[in-house]
Structures are given as structure tokens and as C-alpha cells.
Amino acid sequence: MPTLSIAVEHEDGTVVVRPRGEVDYDSALVLTGAVEEVEGEWHGVVVDLSQVPFMDSAGLHALIALERRCREQGSRLTVIGIQEQPTRLLDLVSLGGFFTTTA
Numbered sequence: 660m661p662t663l664s665i666a667v668e669h670e671d672g673t674v675v676v677r678p679r680g681e682v683d684y685d686s687a688l689v690l691t692g693a694v695e696e697v698e699g700e701w702h703g704v705v706v707d708l709s710q711v712p713f714m715d716s717a718g719l720h721a722l723i724a725l726e727r728r729c730r731e732q733g734s735r736l737t738v739i740g741i742q743e744q745p746t747r748l749l750d751l752v753s754l755g756g757f758f759t760t761t762a
Contacts, residue, residue, distance in 0.1 A: 662680045662681060662685075662686065663678055663679065663680040663681065663682060663686035663689045663690065664678070664679045664680060665677065665678045665679070665689060665690060665693040666679070667693055667694075667696070672702040672703065673702060673703040673704065673705055674694070674703070674704050674705070675704075675705045675707060676690070676693060676694060676704065676705070676706045676707065677707045677709075677710065678690055678693075678706070678707075678708065678710065678711050679710040679711070680710070680711065681711065681712065681713040681714070681718075682711055682713070682714040682715070682717070682718030682721065682745075683713065683714070683715045683717055683718060684715060684717040686718075687717035687718050687720065687721040688721075690718065690721045690722075690725075691721045691724065691725070694725055694728075702734050703729070703734050703735045703736070703737065704725065704729055704734065704735070704736045704737070705736075705737045705738075705739060706722065706725070706736065706737070706738050706739070707739050707740045708738060708739070708740050708741045708742060708745055709739070709740025709741075709742065710740075711742060711745060712742055712744060713744050713745070714744065714745040714748055715748070716748075716752075718745075719748060719749070719752070719754070722736075722738065722758065723754075723757070726757070726758060735759060736758060736759065737758070737759045737760070738758045738759070738760045739760065741760060
């Protein structure tokens with residue numbers, strides 16, 4: 660059973676997604692599903708990873724798919740609050756600059 664919870668908020672046309680827990684093979688679909696539920700309601704998406712201490716390749720795949728969907732709809736994905744392990748994963752697969760990120 661996934662150990663990931665997700666809060667979704669709307670702020671001025673932007674959807675803010677706040678996962679809490681590990682984003683891995685068992686829970687990545689929870690992240691994808693949360694964003695799909697609000698698809699079409701937003702102009703931009705912010706994913707706040709400040710409460711995600713661990714992410715594996717399935718979580719990374721979910722973020723890449725979300726970024727691609729945002730781009731297709733003419734919006735933008737911003738990832739904030741990336742912790743150390745997810746940052747290392749992005750750097751390991753040379754995607755450190757793929758997402759728009761802020762502190």
C-alpha cells in the first residue's frame with residue numbers, strides 16, 4: 660500500500676501539489692493521479708517536494724510525464740523544495756536542469 664499522501668491546492672490559476680512521503684514504484688501513480696484529477700484547471704503546476712525524502716525512478720518518471728503534459732498544454736511545471744536524495748537522483752541521470760526549480 661502506498662505511503663504517500665498528497666495535498667492539492669489552487670493558487671491564482673496555479674495548482675500546487677504537495678506530496679508527503681516516499682515517491683517510489685508503489686506510490687508514483689498516486690502523484691500522477693492527483694495531478695490528473697485537476698487537469699485542465701490550471702495554467703501552471705508547482706510540485707513541492709519538501710516533504711519527500713526519497714524518490715526512485717518511478718517518481719522521476721511521474722515528474723517527467725507531468726512536465727511533458729504541462730508543456731503540451733502551454734503551461735509550466737516548477738519543482739520546489741527538493742531534498743538531498745531526489746536532487747542526487749536528478750543529477751545521477753543528468754536531469755538536474757530539466758525541471759524549473761526554486762529553493
